Amino acid sequence: MKIAVIGAGAGGLAALRHCLEEGHSCEVFEKTENIGGTWQYTDKTGVDQYGLPIHSSMYEGLRTNLPKELMTYDGFPYTSPDHSYISQPEVLKYIEDFARAFNLMPHIKFLTHVEKVSPLPNNRWSIGLLDLQTRETIEREYDAVLVCNGRCSVPYTPKLPGIDTFKGTVIHSHDYRNPGPYKGKKVLVIGAGPSGVDIAGIVFNVADKVILCHRSDISAKSKIPEGVIIKPEPIEFKENSVILKDGSVETVNSVIFCTGYSCSYPFLTVDCGIEVDHNWVKYLYKQVINVKHPTMGFIGLPIRIFPFVMFGIQVRFFLSYLKGNVAITKEQMLDDIVVQMSKKAEKGVIPLQLQAHLLGLDQGDYMDDLAETAKIRKIPQVYIKLYKHVHTVTKGNRDLSYRIVDDDEFVQIGK
Structure with missing residues (x-):
């Protein structure tokens, strides 16, 4: 088949590798100059030289919140470094090594912006492209499409009362790059997810004061430097201060929203049959296959996962469906979605749409289900064991390292 892949990030490269290995003709469209x-870190924020939004959300000093042993492509382990929690440049080098090892670069069209994707008869696709250098518009047809544009590039910033009258600086973590602008400042960091905790710790080294706001208990308190002030969520801003949910008032100069990202597919026409409801991408069978047009797949939508492993099995699941190994009707796909969402509702997940793609400790069952449904090889159980160990035993202690022994066992290095 002739398959188009949108995006040359970690998910798009996994898609390209498996498509080529199964004999398909495959092209990847990437709007930047790099994989x-x-x-891919950049100092730039806002828009690039072509007027397109900057994609990367990387910042100086970032370290992974998962050990690298959980961030490996199938059959391609890291050869270095020895430690497990690695930096952004080390992850990028691994991705680049992977692309070279599987000769992926010749199949990537750089500086090519996907402007429109629309369905054609016979389950085929029309893709409208813009060559960013020549400004030439191109239209091509494909048998299948894999959407791999990521879910961490369109920042979500809640509209809080008074924020428009606040006189200090306000950014989303998507535009945070280094702590320099916060030297001597009183900084409010909103959101205690991995990026919020990480950025608060980095900015604390130069700021006069750092307040980290959160909605619920912070499970990784040990990672927060002593001195960072922990407060509940803000409810209203004044010109130079913020009122918090506990009634306290804090004077602040700067605000960093670490409030996550929105799923966005501006290139998909309405007749693609995809809508986004509070970050629930509807309707996707097994979080991958577009129910209305099942020759379109989405890679990397689940959250709280070990990503590279997930990308690989999702792609293999989609390709197995294209082969005809998954005998299922559209009605049965929709029924399966209802069942899965009902399971989440039983756990009391509210609002449900916001957690539609949440997996966490359930991702092992999810990936086993993909494998069994599509009659493909399961992922080694060692990944699931290590993920559970990291999140329930060591609770993300980044001073520890690990070594994969075989498909079932790992060893921990350090205490």
């Missing part, structure tokens, strides 16, 4: 997606 790596969000792992």
